[in-house]
Structures are given as C-alpha cells and as structure tokens.
Amino acid sequence: MNLRDSIKTALISLKSNKTRSALTMLGIVIGISSVVTMVSIGNGAKQLIIGQFSTLGSNNIFIEPGSFSKKMEGNQGMQSMLEEMTIKTLKYEDYKAIEKDPLISKAAPLAFGAEKIFYKGNDFKVTYLGTTPEGINILNKAEFIYGNNFTEEDVKSLGRDVVLGYKVKETLFGEEDPIGKIVRIRGNNFRVIGSLDQQGTQMFMNLDEVIYLPITTAQKVILGVDHIQEIVAQAKDENRIEEAVESIRLTIRERHAIDNPEGDPAKDDFKVVSQKETAEILDTVISIFTMFLSSVAAIALLVGGIGIMNIMLVSVTERTKEIGLRKAVGARRSDVMTQFLIEALILTLIGGLIGIFFGLVFSLLASFILGAVLSISWQFSFPLNAVAWAFCVATAIGLVFGLYPARRASKLNPIEALRYE
Amino acid sequence: MNIIEVKDLRKVYSNGYVSTVALDGVSFDVKEGEFLAIVGSSGCGKSTLMHILGLLDRPTSGFYNFGGKNVFEMSDDEAARVRNKKMGFVFQSFNLLPRTSIFNNVKLPLVYGGLSDEKEKEMVLSALESVGLKDKANNFSNQLSGGEQQRAAIARALVNHPAIIFADEPTGNLDSLSGQNVLELLQDLNDDGHTIILVTHEKYTSEMAQRIIEMKDGKIVLDEKVENRKLAKNGLIK
Incomplete structure (x- = not known):
C-alpha cells in the first residue's frame, strides 16, 4: 500500500x-x-x-550598602532592607577611592529618591538621581537635545542645576526651550541647564522620567544626608570583572576598617555585584x-x-x-x-x-x-x-x-x- | 494441471484444555479451471478447509501445494502476496467497507499491488462491468441491495484476475433471485477459465458445480462428479 x-x-x-x-x-x-x-x-x-x-554596557559593577548574608536569612528580607536604608557608611570618598582603582575606567556616586518637580502650574513625579557629570554619561547614553551637562564645579559648590529626562521635559515644557527656566523641587529652586533625548527603560527604570542633579546637592539639599546610596563603576577589561570586584571589596574594607581577611561577605557593610553576575x-x-x-x-x-x-x-x-x-x-x-x-x-x-x-x-x-x-x-x-x-x-x-x-x-x-x- | 494438491491435511484447534479436530486427514486435488463445491452440515470442517486452502489459516499437519508451491514454506508476507495476486474471496456477509464507494471497495486488493492509478481504474471498471455494476461505481455500499452488494464483492474478488475464487456461502444472505444471479456469475467466471471453490450447505447450490466434495466430522465422505450439472441461467429448481 x-x-x-x-x-x-x-x-x-x-x-x-x-x-x-x-x-x-x-x-x-x-x-x-x-x-x-x-x-x-x-x-x-x-x-x-x-x-x-545590554544598553548599560556589560562591564558595570554596583556597590551598595548592606551585606549579602542578611538578605539570605529567610523572612528577614524586609528587615534587612530597612537596615540597608539606614546604613550610612558608604561615602563620597569611597567613590573617589574606587575611581582611582587601576582596574576601573569610570565610576559615579549615586544619591536618589522620588520627588515632585514643579514648573508653573505643572508638576511631574520623577526619580531624581544625584551624581557627577560623568555619572550621567554612564547611566544615560542619550544625547543632549537642549543645553549641556552640569560640571564638576556644580558638584563642588552644591550647584542648583538640573538636567531633565526626555519625558520630564515634554510634560513640563512641551515644545518650549527649557534652558534657564526655574523649576522647584522640595521647595528649592533649580535652574534647568540641559535636557536629554529619549532613552527608554534600562535596568527596569524609565530613564525618560528621571532628572539629574549634582550629587552633593541631592545629598545635602534634598535628602539632607551625608552618605551616598550607590556607586556605579565600570571595569576597564570585560574579562577582568571578577578581579575588579575583588579589588573594590578590598579598597572599601580598608577604608571602612573592616577586618575581614577571609573575605566573608557577611562581615561587610556593603556589597559589590557585577552586572554580568546579576544577568x-x-x-x-x-x-x-x-x-x-x-x-x-x-x-x-x-x-x-x-x-x-x-x-x-x-x-x-x-x-x-x-x-x-x-x-x-x-x-x-x-x-x-x-x-x-x-x-x-x-x-x-x-x-x-x-x-x-x-x-x-x-x-x-x-x-x-x-x-x-x-x-x-x-x-x-x-x-x-x-x-x-x-x-x-x-x-x-x-x-x-x-x-x-x-x-x-x-x-x-x-x-x-x-x-x- | 493441478492448482491445488492436498494430502492428509489435519487441523486441530486447541484452547489449552480441549482439542477439537476440525480436519482429520483430508486429501484431494483441484485441477485448473475446475468448479468444485464443498458441502456438508454446519461444523463438518468445510469452512476450515476453505480458510486453509485460501491461505487465511495454517494447517496443523499434512501437505498442501498451491500452484506448485509448498504452502508450509511460505512466510506470512508471501502468503499475503499469493492471496493478493492469485486468489479472490467472496464471503457470505459481503464484507464491503462502509462509508467507502463501490469503486474503492473493488479497488481494495489493487491497493496492495503497486499498480499505476490508470491501470487500477481500468481494472476496477472492467471488474464492475463484468458484474453489471459499472453505473453504481460511485455509490456507497449501503445504497445497494443485498444482491448488488454481493456482486460488488465478486467484482472485488476478480479485480486482480486471480487464478482461483473462493466463495464461502455466497448466496446465504440473499433472496433466491439474487442468489441465482450470483451463481450465474460464478458459472460465467468458471466458463472464462477461473477455478472456483464454492462452500455451501445447500444441496441445490452445490449442483451448480462440476464436482462435489462432501464432508462430515472433518473427513471427506464423498468426492464425485456432478452428473446433471445445473445451470443458474436456467433458473433455480428447488
């Protein structure tokens, strides 16, 4: 058949x-x-x-306050998260030390939170990121449509300058040129010095709804704190990320005077994770x-x-x-x-x-x-x-x-x- | 020339507890072109004999040559091939496939023969013509009368131009007129040179054959030529 x-x-x-x-x-x-x-x-x-x-690049390393072990201990997750928020040991100087590490090409400190930004009758709830001029370049690859980045001078002098993400600018200003305009954040006046093109979400954060401030201004003027919440660093060599992570650990342990020769992450008051590892x-x-x-x-x-x-x-x-x-x-x-x-x-x-x-x-x-x-x-x-x-x-x-x-x-x-x- | 040579054929059915002897030393020959009727009462072994002759079943012992070939040496596939090329079967209950056209029913043996579509069609139509059902080729079997269904079954049996046709009580399910038509058809086929083995329990049906073998309790009790052979076309005299 x-x-x-x-x-x-x-x-x-x-x-x-x-x-x-x-x-x-x-x-x-x-x-x-x-x-x-x-x-x-x-x-x-x-x-x-x-x-x-991938939009962020693959050789990023994140340094945050807190330690690994506390999160692992079952249902204490919430508690350890609260603890982390109160850990104030990560400082601007730590960032400076990491930046000098020969295995690191760039680094940026971060202090952030959520606030409403006002312009004339409009307001918009944004995430503000306090960082350095270089920090903006690391986090957001978009071009400036209007104006420029803030400067190192702004960081040193607690400058009241702000860079707007794409959607923030669109919502508050529409077609208007925002440069030189004054916006209010938590009762303080800020001068818009730049606005960025569209970038979209990255690491699950919509960068078009973010505004950027000098790190010192975010710390002292808005948050009223002395510490920073995160450091982003980029390894020079993609194949030596692990080495860079270890080197950062040693640097911060030394700076925080943590006696931890066996390298137990539970003893640290900070944690270092590479993006590659997380991914x-x-x-x-x-x-x-x-x-x-x-x-x-x-x-x-x-x-x-x-x-x-x-x-x-x-x-x-x-x-x-x-x-x-x-x-x-x-x-x-x-x-x-x-x-x-x-x-x-x-x-x-x-x-x-x-x-x-x-x-x-x-x-x-x-x-x-x-x-x-x-x-x-x-x-x-x-x-x-x-x-x-x-x-x-x-x-x-x-x-x-x-x-x-x-x-x-x-x-x-x-x-x-x-x-x- | 003998198409069938059978010597001391035995068939014993066993279910593990009881053995039943269905054939008890049967010997006879069938010549090419012969019209043989096997008769006997129910349970005499005539159906078993036909199944063995038709390679549908295997004997327990004895000797059986079909067309010069020893059946005992045939594999299942070889037996299937012989059934396909050399044999045609007509059953009491027609055994046509439901939900299938008469054309495709008649074509069934050709499906296993590996011919071209054209050749198949030609053979099916010629078989249907010889049983007078060419115009019903596209009907389904349930649209035909009993007599027509049995004629379709005969067309299926002869579509491959077999050397021999086995007919197992072909008139058993038919009224006498349809039965007469079927027997007439079988006699015509015999006249055309087909060897025919007809199994029946009716005496007057067996008298359509040239030779009668009568069986009883698995043995042949009578093997004789029919003196006054009846012709179906002259009508049935009961």
Whole structure:
C-alpha cells in the first residue's frame, strides 16, 4: 500500500468520526499550545532582561550598602532592607577611592529618591538621581537635545542645576526651550541647564522620567544626608570583572576598617555585584522557571498522547472486520501497521499544527498583556525552537502512542477478524 | 494441471484444555479451471478447509501445494502476496467497507499491488462491468441491495484476475433471485477459465458445480462428479 493510499484511507476514517477525531486532537492541541506559549514567554522574559542590561554596557559593577548574608536569612528580607536604608557608611570618598582603582575606567556616586518637580502650574513625579557629570554619561547614553551637562564645579559648590529626562521635559515644557527656566523641587529652586533625548527603560527604570542633579546637592539639599546610596563603576577589561570586584571589596574594607581577611561577605557593610553576575543569575532563574512551566505543559501533552492511543485502540477494535478483510485480500502485517500508524500520526500532526497556531496566538496576546501590565516594551519572540520541538514531539507522540494499537491491528488473525461481530 | 494438491491435511484447534479436530486427514486435488463445491452440515470442517486452502489459516499437519508451491514454506508476507495476486474471496456477509464507494471497495486488493492509478481504474471498471455494476461505481455500499452488494464483492474478488475464487456461502444472505444471479456469475467466471471453490450447505447450490466434495466430522465422505450439472441461467429448481 503506498503512502498516498494510506493517507487517504486514514483521512476517510478520521472524517467518518469527526467529533471523536476533534476531541482526540484537543488533547494534543492543548499540550502543544501550552508548551509553545510557555517557551515563548520565557524567551520574551530573557530578551527583556538582556535588553535592559545590554544598553548599560556589560562591564558595570554596583556597590551598595548592606551585606549579602542578611538578605539570605529567610523572612528577614524586609528587615534587612530597612537596615540597608539606614546604613550610612558608604561615602563620597569611597567613590573617589574606587575611581582611582587601576582596574576601573569610570565610576559615579549615586544619591536618589522620588520627588515632585514643579514648573508653573505643572508638576511631574520623577526619580531624581544625584551624581557627577560623568555619572550621567554612564547611566544615560542619550544625547543632549537642549543645553549641556552640569560640571564638576556644580558638584563642588552644591550647584542648583538640573538636567531633565526626555519625558520630564515634554510634560513640563512641551515644545518650549527649557534652558534657564526655574523649576522647584522640595521647595528649592533649580535652574534647568540641559535636557536629554529619549532613552527608554534600562535596568527596569524609565530613564525618560528621571532628572539629574549634582550629587552633593541631592545629598545635602534634598535628602539632607551625608552618605551616598550607590556607586556605579565600570571595569576597564570585560574579562577582568571578577578581579575588579575583588579589588573594590578590598579598597572599601580598608577604608571602612573592616577586618575581614577571609573575605566573608557577611562581615561587610556593603556589597559589590557585577552586572554580568546579576544577568547570569536572572537568566538561570528564568530558564528554570520556563523549564518548570513547560514540563507542566508537557504533562498535558502526555495525557493527549494517551488519549490518542486510547482512541486508536477503540478504532482497531471497531474495525477488526475491516482489518480481516484487508488481510484476506493481500495486506501484509506492515501494510496494516502503516495504515494505523499514519492515522495516529495525522491526528497528532493536525493537532500539533493547530496547537502551534494557538500557541503563537497566545504568546502574542501574552506579550501585549505583559507589556501593558508591566508598562515595558515586551518583545514578542517567535519561539522557533519550541515550534520545532513541538512538531517533533507531536510526531513522536503519534508514533509512540500509535505503535501499540497499530501492532495489535497488524497481529490480528484474518479469520478471527473476519468473523468478529 | 493441478492448482491445488492436498494430502492428509489435519487441523486441530486447541484452547489449552480441549482439542477439537476440525480436519482429520483430508486429501484431494483441484485441477485448473475446475468448479468444485464443498458441502456438508454446519461444523463438518468445510469452512476450515476453505480458510486453509485460501491461505487465511495454517494447517496443523499434512501437505498442501498451491500452484506448485509448498504452502508450509511460505512466510506470512508471501502468503499475503499469493492471496493478493492469485486468489479472490467472496464471503457470505459481503464484507464491503462502509462509508467507502463501490469503486474503492473493488479497488481494495489493487491497493496492495503497486499498480499505476490508470491501470487500477481500468481494472476496477472492467471488474464492475463484468458484474453489471459499472453505473453504481460511485455509490456507497449501503445504497445497494443485498444482491448488488454481493456482486460488488465478486467484482472485488476478480479485480486482480486471480487464478482461483473462493466463495464461502455466497448466496446465504440473499433472496433466491439474487442468489441465482450470483451463481450465474460464478458459472460465467468458471466458463472464462477461473477455478472456483464454492462452500455451501445447500444441496441445490452445490449442483451448480462440476464436482462435489462432501464432508462430515472433518473427513471427506464423498468426492464425485456432478452428473446433471445445473445451470443458474436456467433458473433455480428447488
């Protein structure tokens, strides 16, 4: 029996039991579409994170107050977060010391918070970042549309100058040139000296809704503190990030007089993490999460496969007489087997294709919904690998779960089969 | 020339507790072009004999040569090939596939033969023509009368131009007129040179054959030529 005849016969048989065939396929459709959706969402999440990190460059190192161990101690997370906020040991001078490290190319101190910024009748809630002129260049790669950066002189003299992110400028000034205009932040007047082009989100922070101040002004005038909240440093050599991290640790330990020769991060009052490390951890977490969700979906696929086997067994029993007749007129065992295998394959392949289609529709929907809910640009990723896998898995399921019923059919004795009522 | 040579054929069915002897040393030959009727009451072993002759079942012991080939030496696939190329089967209950056109039903043996579409179509239509069903090729089996269904089954049996046709109670499910048509068809096929083995429990049906083998308890009790062979086209006299 040639392939075309087998396919024709299979289609006739599947068509004659339309509802049954459709319900059998449903299992495969649900299984495949959920696997495709899960993998697609996982890929999207990965791409999102890679995107968020990559605009910043890959050799960043972050120094924050607090220590690693406290966060690890189970449900004390909230408490340790509060503690971190009260740790005041990270100083501007620490930044100066790190900047001199030969393994570091650039560094910037950060002091930040959220405040409302007022201009005439308008106001806008912004994140303010107190930093150095170089800090703006490290964090925001956008060009200046109006004016310029503030200067080192501003940092030294607590200058009341401010640089606006794109959306801040648009909201407060519209088409107007903002340079030289006076805005108010927490009761203080600031002069706008520059505004930046669009940059979008980076490290999950919308940089277009940020304003930049001299670090000293943010510390003393707005926050009223003496310490800084974070230092961003860039390693000179991407291959020597680990070394740079270790060197920073030693520098700060020495400056903070922490006796920690064994290098136990629990004893430090600060922590140093490289962006690469953070990205790798996130990547692993997402991969595990995707795998977990996909395996749950794969169970649906397995159940669908068992459904196929069940229906094929029913079909073999129902068509015992037909099998007997086919054998009587010259069908070999392999002919009968091929016929039933192809029937199972067609069921799974059609189910698989429908499943892939719905999987893509669902992942597209998910990308819209996630993008809207999280207000980030979630990229729909076509999960080509998942689609390819789903297709192979559907075929494999058809073969594996179709094999047993097909073998049973092929082994039927023609006489007994013909006599079967 | 003998198409079938059978010597001391035995078939014993065993379910592990009880053994039943269905064939108990059967020996006979069938010549090419012969029309043989196997008769006997229910349970005499005639159906078992036909199944073994038709390579649908294997004997327990004995000797069976079909067309000069020892059946014992054939593999399952070889037996399937012989059934496909050399044999045609007509069953009491027609055994047509439902939800399938008469054309495709008749084509069924050709599906396993590896011919071109054109050749297949030509053979199916010629088989349907010889049973007078060419105009019903596209009908489904349930749209045909019992007699037409059995004629379609005969078309399926002869579509491959087999050397021999086995007919197992072909008139059993038919009214007498349809039965007469079927027997007439079988006699015509025999006239065209086909060897025919007809299994029946009706005496007057067996008298359509040239030779009768009567069986009882798995043994041949009578093997004789039919003296006054009846012709179906002259009508059935019951």
